[in-house]
Amino acid sequence: MTAAQMEHEITLTVNGFAVSERVEARRHLADFLREDLGLTGTHIGCEHGVCGACTVLVDGEITRSCLTLAVQCEGKSVTTIEGISDSGAVADLQEAFRARNALQCGYCTPGMVITASVLLDAEEMPDREEIRDHISGNYCRCTGYHAIVDAVETTLKARAEAGR
């Protein structure tokens, strides 16, 4: 049982590695990843849950790391853009982003890739409207989204072809 303290020891899994750190209760997960673990691929945009730049996976579900306290991640498994990049899990999606110019400044891209990554395993292939709906919580101020939807759709189609 955790006592009511301002600081807590937490143990969790980040990108497959066990991590134990002492954190302030007020430390949100995005700052924990960036400042305490040096995983700066998780970007911070608005810091109140609107822009999606800080999206990570917590126990496999897309999650706003700015709206999640690090202390709440005790025992959980967190995956960041570094994790899914290094594992090669989204290499095809990343290549499609590059090929289709689905990024310009790149600030939103880690969150965008993480958010889109959970679509790649969906049982039913989403159409463009559903892709747009799914990424609607991730702001991009450069591309106008069209190229991002193209990149996600291209990857989904290629995976569906390969799986046939």
Add this chain to the structure above:
Amino acid sequence: MKPAPFAYAKARSVAHAVELLSAHDDARIIAGGQSLVAMLNMRLAAPEILIDINDIPGLSEVSVEDGFLRIGALVRYAQAQRSPLVSTHAPLIARAIPHVAHAAIRSRGTLGGSVAFADPAAEMPACMLALGARIVIAGVDGEREVAIDDFFKGLYETAIGPAEMLVALRLPLHGPSRRVAFGEYARRRGDYAMVGLAATARAQGAGLADVRLAYFSVGLNAVRAQGAEAALEAGDVEGAVAALDGDLDPDGDIHASRDTKMHLAGALLRRVAAELSEAAQ
């Protein structure tokens, strides 16, 4: 954009959470945290202690009991969206959830948290009002139930006392003669609505009875449009739209002026009335 310092404790049980609430003057419950952490980050809230209820067993279930659908305080939007019990027994909730923010918010956000937070622009408080839900609240003396019509007290204020917590939502089960409809106008997908409407009714012959129209984003809380309800029961859709002038009193905000909100409220009502009158759902 960083929260002010606060202490944090994980509650083991509802009784423990209530005990912690009683022991601190300025405590807040955290469930999904999708509204609260944003407020902490912006320092719109700066509690002395957060009491985390996420590890309390038994609050994450959806079940049917005593003729009600019971949704525990920790049931998340994503979970409710996948739940066959919710789609069968509370189709209004299933209709509304896709309008709640975005997928990543729905991963963690809870239905109970939305009702307890009582944001006037949120979908769930209005759905509860339309459904005639009962809110289960726990305090030091055990549990009590509050009818939704007595639950909302003002801006972000509810019947939940300072040393109490919401533990479940109880919704009357959907039935063959029940009709539900939902609509909202938002600037962008996932934004808070400029105006929204959750509605239920009972089909009676060619008409409607027991109409409940719950608007959101038009006042301090989700609010029923009782003049319009009576007009719809009398089969008068345009009369219902006219009655909104007496039912609603929205202030304009950065998204829409008062006139725009009133116009959209009428447009939504026509749409929702047509949906309620459609054949069996």
